[in-house]
Amino acid sequence: MILVTGLNTYLTLRLAEPLHRGLGQAGIHVISRVLGLVLLALAVPFVLNGLAAAGIVGGALASYDDAAGVARRSLRRRGAAGVGKRGLRHSSRRRRTRHPRRARETPRESLRGGRPRARGADLKTGISNSSCRHSSSEMRAVVAGICRRLGKVYGPVEPPEQWPVLDELIATVLSQNTSDANSSAGYEELRRRFRDWDEVRRASPERIAGAIRQAGLANRKAPRIKAILQRVFEDRGELSLEFLRGLPARRAEEYLARFPGVGPKTVACVLLFACRKPVLPVDTHVHRLAQRIGLIGKRTSAERAHEELARLVPPKRVLEFHLQLIRHGRTVCGARKPQCPDCPLLDLCREGRRRLVAGELADSPS
Ligand code: SF4
Known part of the structure; x- marks a missing residue:
């Protein structure tokens, strides 16, 4: 500030006479105004800082700092969201680092023909979307949830008579x-x-x-x-x-x-x-419900479903899971008109959620 003021004074004294001859009185007047404004612009922050130090205009300066901070954070966010190639690479690397499991699950879901989750579907429906991308452990939890809920609705299963x-x-x-x-x-x-x-x-x-x-x-x-x-x-x-x-x-x-x-x-x-061995039969009901719920892919064959479901259903639940899904397939989740609004598995079920978000449930009989 002192340097600028000194320079200004020096130039005024040194150049006043030649400028006056060259520009005349009006030119000198304009230059003086411009230099005055420059000095004023430089002086204002010093004055405000001094007043802030004295505690007179602290709130105003804090607001200014906040606004500047918001602007900086906004710029950082735009950079992280992938403005330019560097931003994109940085962004994806950070996501993989923070969510390794989710990054691994995405290809498997696409192999199964599952659709990407509709953005904000949970906001529209109020239903958790957590089961859209089941990991194996999550699917085992879904299997346990299915048995528990259907057990409450239909009662415990009666093991059929053992024949030769x-x-x-x-x-x-x-x-x-x-x-x-x-x-x-x-x-x-x-x-x-x-x-x-x-x-x-x-x-x-x-x-x-x-x-x-x-x-x-x-x-x-x-x-x-x-x-x-x-x-x-x-x-x-x-x-x-x-x-x-x-x-x-x-x-x-x-x-x-x-x-x-x-x-x-x-x-x-x-x-x-x-023989009471824990081998799961995949009949038409088990196959259809497993596909709709999302335990297997939509196009997974019944033969392949035997292998995939065998990995998800624990041995002690095989008989229960099989019989409860048959009961549910015969009463609520029929082949042609599943009665999703009445279904205790709605929030666990991929097809039920899809129908709910698509507004198809209004036509279903209840
Ligand atoms: S929500 Fe609908 S599609 Fe899913 S299991 Fe229940 S009845 Fe079947």
Whole structure:
């Protein structure tokens, strides 16, 4: 400040005469005004600081500092949000560092065909979006939540009666692609017409088909049943599969999977219901609900679902999970018109949340 004032005085004294000759009285007047304003602009902060030090205008200066701070923070935010390449790289690196798990989960969700979470969906619905991106541990917690809630609605599950393993296998083959009522009727008629399994083994496929007609697809199921009985007889020398109870689940699965017309669901039903091994059958209800809830991808096949759900459902919950999802699929989450507004799983369910956000639930029957 002192330097500027001295320089100003020096220039005035040294250049006054030549300028006066060159510019005239009006030019000198203009230059004086400009220099005066410069000095005033330089002097004002000094004066204000002095007054602030004396505690006279502290509030005003604090406001100024606040405003400057806001401006600086705003600039920093814009930089972090990715203005320019450097900003973008910096921003993404920081996110990965702070949320490593979320960064790993995103590709898996996209592999499963899950949509990105709608921005602000939780604000619109008031429903937590936390289950949009389930990690494996979160999905296990969802499985536990499903069992707990459905248990409250439908009551605890009653484990079905344990049948001989071979009986269970034949009954499950008959239950393929038909209703429980029809497959039960077909099984009862088969047992009524034949004295034992050996008589069925020696009967013609046509005769077997005549007995199981009510179970549907009789001409396809009859040769399968005959082939299964023949193979068991050749393997074991008797018509019994009771030895499977003593095998580890994996070996029992491999053994059963060799029979014609016996897929993962049939294998799992036999091992779960007859042998009480923790192998989850993925029937049409379990498959549909697991897809809708988001435990598996929307396009995950039933066969693949057996593997994926086996990793999520703990052994002690397999029977409960299977039976409760069937109950729920039959009563609330039907194939064509799921009744989401009445569903106790709504906040856990990907499809239910999607319908809610899309405003589709108003049309659902309640
Ligand atoms: S919220 Fe809807 S889609 Fe989801 S399980 Fe319940 S009824 Fe099914």
